[in-house]
Amino acid sequence: MNLLKRNRKKLTVLVFLGFLVYSLSFLVSKVQRRTAWTGPTKKEVSENSTIDMVNDYYPFVDFKLTTPRISPTVGAMKNIFMIVLVMSGAKGNKFRERREAIRQTWGNQSTCEQRKASQDERLKHLRWLLVFVVGKAGTGTNDDELNIAEARQHNDMLIGNITDNYINLILKVYMGLLWASKFDVKYTFKADDDVYVRIPRLLEYFVNAKFPRPFYGGLIYPRSEVHRKIGVKWTISYKYYSETYFPEFSRGPFYILSSDLFDKLFNYVYVRKPFHLEDVYVALAMHDSNISTTNIDSFQLSSEMASYVLEGNIQNCEMLSWIGFGHYMDPKAIKKLYLLLQSHVCKEITLDVDYHRCNKTG
Secondary structure (H helix, E strand, O other): OHHHHHHHHHHHHHHHHHHHHHHHHHHHHHHHHHHHHHOOOHHHHHHHOOOOOOOOOOOOOOOOOOOOOEOOOOOOOOOOOEEEEEEOOOOOHHHHHHHHHHHHOOOOOOOHHHHHHHOOOOOOOOOEEEEEEEEEOOOOOOHHHHHHHHHHHHOOEEEEEEEOOOOOHHHHHHHHHHHHOOOOOOEEEEEEOOOEEOHHHHHHHHHHOOOOOOOEEEEEEOOEEOOOOOOOOOOOOOOOOOOOEEOOEEEEEEEEEEHHHHHHHHHHOOOOOOOOOHHHHHHHHHHHOOOOOEEOOOEEEOOOHHHHHHOOOOOHHHHHHOOEEEOOOOHHHHHHHHHHHHHHHOOOEEEEOOOOEEEEOO
């Protein structure tokens, strides 16, 4: 009994230490089980996963020729010289605001510049139609319902059963071209919704060029090395394209195809599986069909174009000699450029397209 009393304090300490060790081991075990259950993070998967860049299609595009489930009612206007296909997004007000800005500005057929073109004997019979090409936003938002209501209100949208993302842009382009092929159209003009295009001046370009066919053209990007690093937006695997360099191609914000090239483009999907870089893929179809690329140097692209316009740095003669302005043009920049152009176009100004000079007459 005396021995027990003398060692009671020691026993208490030992019991406490034992309980502490057991508790710590339990917590460690719990953390380990939780880690094993949740697995690695998305970042870890991305960094550690193995992709066979030679034998796999990366990134994979589930390509199908798709017709729009919603399209404009065109009516009797079937003899169309040019259809403008504006690629736009399905998710968020940002894209609805861009579409509305285009409707109010360069997509409007009642502008001063368009009215002057309608009085020009060379241009007045060259009718054009602008439509926005959109996919599906998917679950979790009401964007699809809003887009359908917008399409019904304005009668200027193609909406397809396509998940709207960067990977599927090639599906949207083909959907737009497939729809355009139903009409007796001479040219299609593909554009993004963050550019500004002077359609009457584009029609004038075709008149001056004597309506070339076959025609594939735009702002040419020179021969460039193919991206192969996993995770980069523009990367593709060797299975899609095995060469080290792409041929020159018309950059995506705006390019033109004559309708006699539709069959070559549609049949090319059986020659090479389509991939997400739609401008490059279209260029490869043209290149492999021995169609030359025409550079239109009146198209201008800069990531600073919006600030160039908004800050008042754009010169009048630049503005009046350019046909296309891009990219990253937000609605504010588009509307500002529209006001600037209208204030000059409605005056008596002549334009030397070949040398990009403008001179006030009279």
